Amino acid sequence: MKNQILIYLFAVLLTSGICSAQSESKVIEDFIPSSTNQPGKEYPQVNSEGRVRVQISAPEAKKVQLDIGAVKYDLTKDENGVWTGESAPQDEGFHYYQLNIDGASVPDPNSLYFYGASRWGSGIEIPAKDQDFYALKIVPHGQVREHVYFSKTNNNMRRCFVYTPPEYEKNTNTRYPVLYLQHGGGEDETVWSNQGRAGLIMDNLIAEGKANPFIIVMDNGTWHMPEKARSASPDTARKDERPKTWPPQGWADNFMKTMLEDIIPMIDANYRTLADPDHKAMAGLSMGGMQTRIITLANPGIFAYVGMFSGGSISLEDVENAPGFKENVKLLFISYGSRELENGRTRFEGNPQANTKVLEEAGINTYFYISPLTAHEWQSWRRSLYQFAPLLFK
């Protein structure tokens, strides 16, 4: 009995001790300003748990919230009318967020702004254990060029960003392979270079001798995606939605025509490219992965390297319906964030790793990568590029 009471008391003490510890130390006070703050701004801050703390002066406001990761966190107001508060721990890497002031959703005036979710808005960097691969280092750097050009297909001026490797302006007789790298839905031609840090990833890989230097073209693939095209991937379509015909009607009027008839010829005319298929790659994230899939399957003689990041996979049936794909493609790279998969399956019930394994067994050179502990977000895609780039043009 004594023992039982002692055990009981011990349990109570232990429990209350834990609760007390939780409430007192639930937020670790080691916040530092985020690397994505505007110059000189002390907030937003991040701590070692990955929490985001924001602060804004709003003396007359009744309610101010931090909106990040689809959760709204209430801030609290001090005697000077300054509101402060923090989120639960976030995954490592880059996240979009916004503030809500008495019902108005607005960017945080202290953060840098990034295009995503179809708007320019606040973004924040949660320091990652592997952040070294996309850090700004004292190594030779390539250029990222804003390139405006006329598109006959669309009868308008368009813009892309072009990464040229560090040696491009030194070795002026050398020609380079090209990767066409596409953004996701609600994003644009700026994202791979800004939040994607594509240029820094390449600079670091090249400096370490891990990747061959190549050009990267980042254009704008925003278009009205026909429902049949969207549903065509085995990982992004419910089974009953998959189309029987390929390519789906209407597709040719969209981004594929712009890519083949405007972007690629313009790049080959303005940069020192190696223009043959063996020196051409296409990759993209999410919607850009779906576009990569459709464009490379429909044009098997154009791109020897194919990458799809969180954007579906390719089935054996796809390959059988795309004569020449198997013979011409030197690498098919498929990746996902681990949080996007449950028992290997996407939320659309596809199994990208299983699909890719079937292709490997059918004799196609494939590479399947899972980004640890990340979701359908930029850390998955940065890591995907970091894994993909060293495999290209070897």
Place this chain on the structure above:
Amino acid sequence: MKNQILIYLFAVLLTSGICSAQSESKVIEDFIPSSTNQPGKEYPQVNSEGRVRVQISAPEAKKVQLDIGAVKYDLTKDENGVWTGESAPQDEGFHYYQLNIDGASVPDPNSLYFYGASRWGSGIEIPAKDQDFYALKIVPHGQVREHVYFSKTNNNMRRCFVYTPPEYEKNTNTRYPVLYLQHGGGEDETVWSNQGRAGLIMDNLIAEGKANPFIIVMDNGTWHMPEKARSASPDTARKDERPKTWPPQGWADNFMKTMLEDIIPMIDANYRTLADPDHKAMAGLSMGGMQTRIITLANPGIFAYVGMFSGGSISLEDVENAPGFKENVKLLFISYGSRELENGRTRFEGNPQANTKVLEEAGINTYFYISPLTAHEWQSWRRSLYQFAPLLFK
């Protein structure tokens, strides 16, 4: 008497008629979405008077204001919690603005963002009668390159933007002159290309054969400006503040050293430049104009072309204290917005046109330009570049 009464009644009718007309038609309802909106956004809008109308949903807010041109305008709320309102007419060209929601100053979530006033925030374009010269047209376009490099002077990585003319990648054996073009206080290396539209201005001038093609380097000149350097210009210093010694103490540790020892050698090493003084220009706006003045006076053998936009002027005494300046400078260009001058004088009591005339009479080739009906704002500086560029490297 009858006539007097009739005249009085007529005057009353006329006055009330005018008042009524003013209140009913004080805002002309021909608003259209601004060209600087985020893609797909209907607000902010501008009308033919140059008024700015903003709209934001803030159902729980008590007070929402539009803050533009140093004036705050109250918005009004409709039954759905959406606030709308407009400013007084603004000058033609580009202006920074922000919203104020219950005391919180935030960017408008519908506008594109620009760096100025030491922050990334909202900007809006008021259509100008002369907007054609900086419009995006179907002409050959140059590239604007983001260039990251190591600075020995500062022992860190720095960033500049480099405009290369449309023919740069075609005529790969041709070398080009360089204009070093600096931003103002509270701005950075992005502004000349973004809100300044420097690339588009050059593309259009070159397409019309009005300017020779040249390279433009836009770096970051933000630094702690010594008070003596700030007060050194005859237009930007009160009389009792002008220093007796030249260059002022401490200056050499700042932007001049970075420009001469890091930026210029890096550009000459990475671009096909004509590196002699006759093919080198420096210009800047506001603080950048003051920096241009100090750097070119202290280094008379480096830059043959000098431009100062709303950033002071150069006196005969300056030239006499800078041996070689008179002999080496082929053009000194000084400009202001008309609203910056009162009877020809700046608010610091300098008279830039009179100062410039003295130099012209002393045998220096000068050009003085006043931008009509614009203040210390971007339309003055776009026009200044448009006037300056055709005079360079002839």
